[in-house]
Every structure is written in structure tokens, then in C-alpha cells.
Amino acid sequence: MDPAAAPTPAQTTKYRQPDDRLRHGRAALAVSFFTQGALFALLVTRIPAIQDRYGISDGLLPVFLAAVPILAGGGSIATEQIVKRVRPSVVLRWVQPVVAVVLLLLGAGDQLWVAAVTLALFGVCVGGLDASMNMLGVSLQHTYRRSIMLGFHASYSLGGIVGASLAWSGAHWHVSLVALYGPAVAVLIPLTLVASRWYADQEQPAVETADEGGRQTVVMRMLMPLCLVMAFAYIGDSTVSNWSAKYLQDTLHSSEQLSTVPYAVYMVTTLIGRSVGDFGVRRYGAAPVVRLGTVVAMAGFAVVAAAPGAWVGMLGFTLLGLGLCVIVPQTFAAAGRMFPGDSDAAIARLNIFNYVGFLVGSPLVGALGDVWSYRGAMLVPMLLVGATLLYARSFEAGPAGYGVGHERQRTVDVG
Template sequence: MDNQQGNAAGFGAGRLLEARLAVSFLFFMNGAIFASWVSRIPLIQQELGLSHAVLGAALLCVAAGAVVTMPLVGILNGRFGSERLCLFWVVPFSAALPLLALCPDVVTLGAALFFFGCGHGALDVAMNAQGVVVERGHGKPVMSSMHAMFSFGGLLGAGFGIVMAWLGWPPLWHFTLVSVLLGGSALFGCRYLLQGQDRHDAAEGGGFVLPPKALVPLGIVAVAVLLGEGAMADWTGVFLHKTLGATEAFAAAGFAAFSVAMTVGRFSGDWLVAKLGAVPLVRISGLLAAAGMVLAVGTSWPWASLVGFGLVGAGCSTVVPCVFSAAGRMPGVRTGVALASVTTMGYLGFLIGPPLIGFVAQGIGLRGALGLLIGTSVLVALLAGTLRERRG
């Protein structure tokens, strides 16, 4: 079977629905587990006595782990199939969460975060590869709804973390509960993933193959949009509080507005792709995000800025699912390798976004630094044509 042109033909509608629900739960689990960790970072920082700089260095280990495993999983996908890789990586990723609460110092925390990042990145590539298979079988856009489940999982994971902190549960109890419930459920759900649809004969070779140059513009789009997402996570509250003088409580609503708009946008994304097409939708999304940033940083009114951050979230919401779908359809390159390449580039953008904004803000102020995201959003709109489907 030629897996480049293969699809999920032969599976009934019920089987496809089972697979879609199963992979959607993997997206939800990935987002919820990651958000569970993020929700308890302040307490763990306090318990270990870490400065902001030391904590920041430790958090880089998450990205380092992800960058190591993302290309590896892309290579292995053609040999073992995304369904097997999803099943394998559910265990270390969910098991790594309680380990983060057992670290006595920053060295062990860094090692645990590296392991956590390995699982997070590997599962990210594997579940997106399975998502491409499921979307191909449906014959219509469904990737955006899967990414919506990641965002939804992040919102619920963060909210549950707030409740656990309010109840006084220690991170170990909290993380163990989340790990067992979500990890166990995901293991059960993996049995419903589509099997063999993105696996290649071992005789084809499983070594590293450079992706085509056509993937580079897709990677740039991923970098541009995820750079903005990373910056929104770290700097919306600071901008509202320090620059516009909003209260700390109001400032916390900045990222919430961005996140809620992104979740809603992703749940409607499949319908929008079907109605408009990926290229027009990404072009509109880039311009919407740019307009949102203009409003957010160009006003002195916190409420207007809050609306602007919401528009940025809506604009960013459908871009990454569309990029991943386009990468998965790229002729002449295996699905796993294509997704690993684009995902790794995008993740690096997510990583460099926050420190880049901070560095630039030292020279031109936070308002000007966040204004750079207007340019990256326009770049997304300009490169929207690279998502046009190609024929092998």
C-alpha cells in the first residue's frame, strides 16, 4: 500500500467515529496534563526556593526534551504507525507528571522536566499523525476540532489545578490523580485508533529523509503563529498590569480572553475550513490576529486591549490545525516526517517567543515589543498560499 496516497478507506462510519473520539481524547489528555503541571509551578518554585532565572532555565528542559523526540517519532512513524506510537508514549508522558512533584532540587527537576518534555513532544507528533489519518478517512476537515480538544483540556486542567490548590492538595496527590485517570483512559482509548494507515514497509527504509523545500514555508507559518501564542501566554498579564495600569485580577483575564477565543475558534474551525478553504481562512486569520494586536497595544484602555487579545486568540486558533493538515498531505514526504519537521519548527517559535519579547522590551518597551507580533501575523497572511494542496 502506498501510504503517501493511502487513506482510511475500508473503515465504516462507526469505526471512523470511534477513532476520531479516541484521538480527540489524546489531544485533550495532552493539554490537560501539561496545564496541570503549569498550574502548580508557583508552589513548586516556592518549595524548592528557585529564583525566576533558575526556574526559567529548568523550564527550558521541557523544550529540550520535546525537540529531541519530535524528529525521532517522525522517523519511527513510518515503521511502526502512529497508533502504536500513541499507545507507547501515553505511559511515559502521564507517568512523568507525578515525578515532577518528587524532585528535591533543581537538578532532579530539570531531569524530570526533560523526561516530561520527551513524552509531551513525542505524543504531540504521534497524535497529529493519527489525526491526519482520521481526517483523510473522513474526507473532510476535522483537525481543528482535535486541536480544540487540546485547548479545552488545557482550560480544564488549569481550572482543576486551581481547585486542587484551593483545597490544599499537595502537587503529588494532584498529579497522581490526573496521571492515573487521564493516562488510564487514554490507554483504553488507543485501542480504537486506526491501525496500519501510515505505516510503511520496512524495506522502504526507516532512516532520516530530508523533507522537501515546500515544507519550509509551512514551518515558517508555524513559527510565526506559535511565537505569538507563546508571547500571549507570558506577556498579556504583564502588559495589562504594568503598562496599562490594570489591577492584577483584571490582568489575569488577558490570557483567559486569548485562550477562550482560541478554543471557540478551533471548535468552529472545521466548519470554516469546509466553507472557506484553508488558504482563505488562514489569510483572514492572520489579518484578524494582526488587527487584534493593533487594538491591544495601540490603546490605553484595558478593556479595549482585552478585546484585542481575544481577537488575536480567534485569529491564531485555526492556523496550526490547517498547517498540520497541509503538512500531512504533502506529496513526496512521509506524514510522520512532515509533521515532525513542522511541529519542531513551530515548537521552537513557541519557545523563543517569550524571551524574544522580553529582550526587545528592554530596548523599546513592552508595547513596542508586542507590536512585533503585528508583523508575524501579517506574515501568516502573506504565506497562506503555501497551504494550497499539492498533487504528487
């Protein structure tokens, strides 16, 4: 190869060198993702204890649980409007402590109306929290001009592992909900408030397709492929979180203790995949990484469905963690890239389909398992996640990308 034709460092590394403000903003946002992962895990892993504390019947419990993602979708829609007037960092700074306080109130109450009100508030606030966090993440990635979104979601996974571990300890030692949530909230609220001092907002870039107010119009027809990918990914994720233990115990005949392992393995492999995923996106581009993740996730579901025993089933859930983990962060990034003039609105709308997938996934697998078989039911989320391959072009960086052979200068690229 002619040395003169070789790319120079400037040609292959055209991302912005971060200053202290950006580095601090990135670290502060990682703290927020970590906190959200911990708080959410502290809630969902203690649902049985919450049900017992409030005397919620088995028939009423699904109504309570379904209300949370529905209201979270409403919170995400509201955030789209709010950030037209205030910065996403302002929303995130104040809504995250509210989520923590609401969780503590849920653990302290003992009347059914308290559970209804606190879970409703939790849902609305989580919608705003998820939307504003990812708005800031995409904004920072735009400024860095290289992939960093997977790192933020890795922090979320780490927080989920910590929260689930605390919840397990609380259940093991028969710690009350308020005694479990109180110290966690006492640590996490000051942590996030201090970190929020360094959140870094960015102005939206000007684009030719902007309206008279300077904002780009978000066209849902263009965004819909990414919305479907988001919903499919969360159908896959909710299948693991809600059915892995039951599947291992009832279908693969594992012990009760072993049945708790697959979700823990899934969370750990999700953390590992997201921790290294940004390097893959920088080197090869987002679309190839998403395609690979989709194929690995499909293989995971296939292994789970065909597993002759518990240990092979756990191998399948391991593959699922490694595959699914890259899809959601890159979907947010792709939405920001698709509508660089109003990425906040695109992310708020896309975030709704996070909750759509969560709502659909668990009942879908449960219904199919009851009328057909749980092995066969695992093939349905496999096919839905596999549909991501049909929409993989939505993740293409166009004339820009990340990594050697992919990075080219483009002022509005955020993904």
C-alpha cells in the first residue's frame, strides 16, 4: 500500500477532543444512568414484597404493574413539551430525586391508595427521567462525534446489578421495604444532586429542514422503523426478566435456586456487552454492530427454546444479554441522527415504545405459553427481535460514522 494513500490521524480521528466541561458532563450523566438502574431494580425485584405489604390481589396486581409503563409513556410525551421551554438537564436534575422519594414512600406506606398514587407518580416521573437522560446522552455524543451511548447504558446495567443485589440481600435477611429503600435513597439523592451540577446541555444544530421556530419537524413515518426496533428489543428484554426463572424451573426442570441465575447472568452479560460496544461502533459503525447483536440475540432465543437442560438454557440467556444489549442505546442514537434539528422530540417519542414493548412482551409470552408451549413461545420474541435486521439501514450513519474507516466530518451527526 502506498504510504501516501494511508489515512492520517486527522482523517481517522475526527471527533472533538473533549474539554473538562464535557468530561465532567459525561461522568455526571453516567451517575444518573447508574442511579436510575439501581432505583428501577429496587422496585421491580421487590414486587412480591410490595404486593404482600399492601394486600394487592393476584388479579389486581397486573393492573397496577401495567399502569406504570402506560403512565411512563405519558411522562415521556410531557417531557417532549417541557424541554421546549427548559433544558433536559433541568428536567433530569429535579425528576430523579422525585423518583427516589416516591420509591421510599411506596416502601413506607401500607394502604392501597398509597400504592396506587406512588406507583402512578413513579411511572410518570420515570418517563420523564428516561427521556431526559437519553436526550442528554445523544446531545453529548453529538458533541463528542463518536459513540459513547453504550457506555451510559452500561452504567444503567451496573446500577441494575447493584440494586438487584441490595434487593436480594433485603429479601434474604427479611429487611423491611422502608429499611431497604431508606439508606439507598439517602445515598442516591445527594449523589445525583451533586452530579447534576456538571450536566452538559448542547444547542440543537441548525438544519435546512427546520421549521420557522428553528426546529426540525419529527416525521413519525420516518421514525417508525426505530420505534418498532425499540418495542421489539423490549419485548425480548421483558421476556428474559419476567419468564427466565419460570422457564428454567418449569420447562427445563432446574432447582428453585438455579432458576434465579439466568436473569443475573443476563444482566452481567448486558453490562459487559455495553462496556465494550462503543469500541465496536467506532471501529465498524452502528449498523454492523446492531446486525451482529440481533443475530446473537436470535441465536440466544433459539438455544433457550431448544435447550435440553438448565445449563444449556443459561447459555441461551447469556447470548441474549450479549445480543440485546447493543440495540436500545443505538436506537436512541440513530433517532438523534435522523432528526438532528430536534433530537429531543424524536427521543421522547421513541422512548414511548420502550414501554410498549414492556407492556406487550410479558403477557404475549405468557399467553402463548399457556395455549401452546413455553418453548414455542420463545420463538415469537426471537422473530420479532429478528425483524431488526429489516430495519438495520435506519442505523446507518450516512456520510458519517465512528471509528477507523468510518469517521468523516459532519457537524450534525449525533449517533
